[in-house]
Amino acid sequence: IAGITQAPTSQILAAGRRMTLRCTQDMRHNAMYWYRQDLGLGLRLIHYSNTAGTTGKGEVPDGYSVSRANTDDFPLTLASAVPSQTSVYFCASSKTSGVDEQFFGPGTRLTVL
Amino acid sequence: GQNIDQPTEMTATEGAIVQINCTYQTSGFNGLFWYQQHAGEAPTFLSYNVLDGLEEKGRFSSFLSRSKGYSYLLLKELQMKDSASYLCAVRDSNYQLIWGAGTKLIIKP
Numbered sequence: 001i002a003g004i005t006q007a008p009t010s011q012i013l014a015a016g017r018r019m020t021l022r023c024t025q026d027m028r029h030n031a032m033y034w035y036r037q038d039l040g041l042g043l044r045l046i047h048y049s050n051t052a053g054t055t056g057k058g059e060v061p062d063g064y065s066v067s068r069a070n071t072d073d074f075p076l077t078l079a080s081a082v083p084s085q086t087s088v089y090f091c092a093s094s095k096t097s098g099v100d101e102q103f104f105g106p107g108t109r110l111t112v113l
Numbered sequence: 114g115q116n117i118d119q120p121t122e123m124t125a126t127e128g129a130i131v132q133i134n135c136t137y138q139t140s141g142f143n144g145l146f147w148y149q150q151h152a153g154e155a156p157t158f159l160s161y162n163v164l165d166g167l168e169e170k171g172r173f174s175s176f177l178s179r180s181k182g183y184s185y186l187l188l189k190e191l192q193m194k195d196s197a198s199y200l201c202a203v204r205d206s207n208y209q210l211i212w213g214a215g216t217k218l219i220i221k222p
Contacts, residue, residue: 043212044212045210
């Protein structure tokens with residue numbers, strides 16, 4: 001089934017631990033994105049990739065890193081988790097980084113204690 | 114700074130019509146999107162406006178006025194399944210989406 005998958009679905013993490021959130025799409029979309037969604041705030045862009053091999057910083061990149069080794073995968077890493085990174089994380093993709101709509105994965109609910 | 118404003122919450126009756134407004138101030142404009150998000154789920158695409166005017170898609174319509182920095186989403190013949198949050202997002206000069214906080218729509222029988 002075409003779409004975007006994310007793993008894990010949810011995770012409780014101790015502060016200071018390293019964590020990688022996985023995102024895979026099978027739509028052959030060029031552009032991919034990582035957002036966080038917090039209550040009362042809009043989706044905020046963490047990092048993006050316009051095409052395989054390139055990445056860019058979004059609105060709230062600090063404490064996060066990404067890589068885009070191929071078209072399908074776009075993992076997000078928290079090097080040393082802090083409680084303020086407790087959030088719901090959504091991965092999204094679009095055909096191009098231009099005018100196309102974005103398709104979202106089901107999200108990862110992360111709690112940092 | 115960049116800003117997207119939407120009402121936090123709205124209530125409407127099943128079978129009625131509701132209009133959800135969105136005003137924006139962004140660095141550049143390359144289109145406006147509306148997404149629907151049911152509780153605990155991912156956002157899903159509803160509509161896209163880049164030119165002024167009304168775009169109609171079934172029970173949903175979206176309007177844009179670029180000169181006023183204003184859009185609305187119109188939902189007709191409301192159904193209980195329309196209870197969700199509706200997110201307004203503007204693509205800025207860097208082609209990044211700037212998102213509003215969303216409007217939670219509650220449908221009552």
